[in-house]
Amino acid sequence: MPRKTRLDRVMRSAAALFAADGFAAASVSRLARLARVSKPGIYYHVRDKEELLFRICDDSMAGILAGARGAVAAADEPVARLRGVMRAHARFHWQHPNNLAILFGQMAYLSPERRRRIVVRERAYLDLVRGLIREGMRRRAFRRVDPSVAAFALFAMLNTLDAWYDPRGRLGPEALVRELERLYLDGLAAPGPPRAIARSDILGPRGRRDRRRCLR
Amino acid sequence: MPRKTRLDRVMRSAAALFAADGFAAASVSRLARLARVSKPGIYYHVRDKEELLFRICDDSMAGILAGARGAVAAADEPVARLRGVMRAHARFHWQHPNNLAILFGQMAYLSPERRRRIVVRERAYLDLVRGLIREGMRRRAFRRVDPSVAAFALFAMLNTLDAWYDPRGRLGPEALVRELERLYLDGLAAPGPPRAIARSDILGPRGRRDRRRCLR
Incomplete structure (x- = not known):
């Protein structure tokens, strides 16, 4: 072999x-x-069991990072890039279904030096995603958010997939990723009804007559 | 003592x-x-170490569930209720900073019978949140989403807080929860520009003249 x-x-x-x-x-x-x-x-x-753990963590972060860089290179604006990053991250999970749980649950068993090397890659990934969010905000494609919180919220959804999602269930991997994209990018709240009419909007210079018209 | x-x-x-x-x-x-x-x-x-683990998990799920039920009772529409559930869940985490990591990382060490008892409570919490999401959809306060995916995405953000958020950092707990609420309810994408004008919108029965007016 x-x-x-x-x-x-x-x-x-x-x-x-x-x-x-x-x-x-x-x-x-x-x-x-x-x-x-x-x-x-x-x-x-x-050399030992810890080296296996290190390689799993290191290969995983290298793979996720390569996927994200590929997604950035493949699109030319931040929304499409971030969507591509989400898809690449999820794709990595389908291909290596055990790795994210190890990466985010068992890093503590690595020596400080080895952990540091993984953290360098994690930081590069975090910076890439925060950079996309900041660029999206500059271009007014994204709302004003805290880029770090938004990046970690994204990682939280994707890195816990193995705990709550079964790809053999009713929702296939493609449909799941579309749901997550919509949820993350568009949020849960429906676009609101027109702003409630304030008293100052109603009682203009012409008083009661306008008020009736506005409330009709 | x-x-x-x-x-x-x-x-x-x-x-x-x-x-x-x-x-x-x-x-x-x-x-x-x-x-x-x-x-x-x-x-x-x-009796033994496992009983300690069981009590931590059981007390945690009981506390989270009680917080969520309190939030539901305290408001009368699904958006405010869900917001209250998020706040109660985060508050539980600030008060018991180690418990969520144990609940979601170490349940495997429980006996099947004890794990089953925790899972019953987890299921009740999941059903409560999915119920709020479904009610919000019915009332058109929420977009059409998959309630299970939306619920798990919420749990993912909140249950991983200990891994990525330090309450002593630049963003206090209150500000963090507001960020997460906005992100989860409103999403990242800015409300879009008006729909792109389609050719059929432009070239009405009056032809070129209308086209110029629409594009101006």
Whole structure:
């Protein structure tokens, strides 16, 4: 078996195992059985269990970031770019269904130095999304919002998908992403009715007569 | 020391410990030191570590649900009710900063029977929020959305607060909740410019003359 293929299988099995059992409880013996590789076969690729966790986190952030940069390059205005970023993030999740839960739940098990390297990529992603939101605000395509809160709210929806969404359910992945796009970009509140008429609007210089007309 | 006070301190310390170390790695000896209670003092209140986890999860869902029901009772239309639910959920988080992370990250350590009891409460909360969203749609206060997706998107924003928001930072809790309310209810996209003028709108029965007028 080519080493590349074997490593891929080890990485996918490690992601499934860490997501199911948690990093602390997962054993390399169990991983070896799951990946159908000998323990020395695993140690050929990585020094220890923590290196597997690091690679899962690092590959995940690299993949998400590459997807986001591709989405920015593929469109020329902030709404379409942000939509593309959302789609790329969701696509990464469908392709690596265990990775986001690990990335956002088990980073604490990494050494400080390795965690720092993941945080650098996370920061680049955060800056990219905040940059799109700021650009959208400058162009009046977006409302005035706090770009950091808006970016984290987006990540919250996308990074928790594995906890609340089953792609085999009634709503397919494409339909789900469209729902999230609409919800995030357009919000829940329906475009409001015309502003309630204020007393000062009603009682103009001509007094009661105008008032009746305005209320009709 | 009254037993109630001691139990409270044990519960708060257990929440801090489970959030920091994870349930699997947390030891009752460490908890005893943290809560300044003897180990027998802990076992006076609970049978084992899992019972502490169950009580944290159960009390949390009970508290969130009570807050949501209070918010529903305190307002008489779905937008205000949903806003109140968001505020109550966030308030619960400020008051119990470790609990949401445990509730949404460590339920897997509960026995199936205990997990089922938490899931019943979670389901009641989900149904309450979906019910508000459906009622809002019926009254045309909300857009047509998928109520389940909209509810989970809301929970995602609120349940991940501990991972991305520091109440001691530049944005206070009140300001943060207002930002989230605006983002969730109104969305990111600015109210659009008037619909682009279609060719059929421009070239009416009177031809070119109308076209110039419409484009001016």
